[in-house]
Amino acid sequence: MTVKVRQQSGSSLARSAALGLLVAVAGVAAGCQTEPDIDITALASDIDPPDVLYNQGLANLQGGRLTEAARKFEAIDRQHPYSEFARRALVMNAFVKYRQGDYDEAVNGASRYLSLYPGDQDAAYAQYIIGLSYFRQIRDVTQDQRDSARAIQAMQAVVDRYPDSEYVEDAQAKIRFARDQLAGKEMQVGRYYLERREYVAAINRFRNVVERYPNTRQVEEALARLVEANYALGLTDEAQTAAAVLGHNYPDSQWYADSYALLQTGGLQPRENTGSWISRAGAALIGPDA
Incomplete structure (x- = not known):
């Protein structure tokens, strides 16, 4: 991004403060002796122009001195807010906070940028930083997946609001990963219920995976678990339908082989009931390359 540099010698507030200091010093000195003239500009020299601070911030960022980079960018916000x-500086400071692992501050800074400059050319980048900040906090599927949901929401905003930005492809990849995490969490809970023979609760979790996350890696196992849970409840029609959908989409998988073998123990084979929710959900699946 090309930014036009404007030379500034310091804010008016700083100059007023310097002038006040000069008057106070002159008042004291008047009762003692005559002093030479004082350069007011020199008193305000501790306030650097914004372009100087910005370039210093970039140099520190490139040099890996993140704390100092943040200090420079924050100085611009304080001393030259307009x-x-x-x-x-605001969006760059959000990036620095992200690099430091201070994800809450990164989200706050990027969100502030978007509220102030929603149509600016760096808005897509700010939204992307928000998504990255949530994405980096995603935990193992055995843990809470709140950040997976937040990452999906933030990255989807990148895709929807800035479809021509350079961040769309990576945002979509991270959405797929985060959705797989949410599906994985459902599978983890479903397996827990299945092991405890709480089949109805297990089926509800596996159904969530098939219906809400159809294009994730978890669907293959979810269908196989639906065969297992429904068969255990004596719901053979549903078990056969789940196996048929599994075989149609993943014919070479071990999950299908195991499901087929389970049905055969009862003299059954995969057979799809088109009136089942499993059959309707199966129409949305796109097979092993999902």
Whole structure:
């Protein structure tokens, strides 16, 4: 992004403070002796122009000095809040916070940027930072998956609001991963119920996977578990339908082989009942390349 540099010698507030200091010093000195003139500009020299601070921030970022980079970007926000560099500094500081692992501050900074400059050319990047911040906090499927849901929402916003941005492809990949995590969590809970022979509760979890996350890696096992749970309840029609859908989409999988063998122990074979919810959900599946 090309940003027009405007030379500034310091904020008016800083100059007023410097002038006040000069008057106070002059008042004290007047009762003692005559002093030479004081350069007011020199008193305000501790406030650097925004372009200087911004370039220093970039240099520190490139050098891996993240804390110092953040300090420079934050200085722009404080000292030159209405400059052209303030916008760039805000989104860059959000990125620095992300790099530091301070994800809450990264989300806060990027969200503030979007609220102030929703139509700016770096808005897609700010939204992407929010998605990345949630994505990096995704835990193992045995843990809470709240951040998976947040990552999906944030990355979907990248795809929907900025379809031509360079971040769309990676956002879509991270959405697929996060959806697989949510499906994996459902599978983990479903297997727990299945082991406890709480078949209805297990079926509800496996159904969620098939209906809500049809294009994830978890669907293959979910269908096989539906065969197992329904067969255990004596719901052979549903078990046969689940096996038929599994065989249609994953004919070479071990899950299908195991499901087929289970049905054969009762003299049954896969057979699809088109009136079953499993059959309707199976129409949305796209097989092993999902």
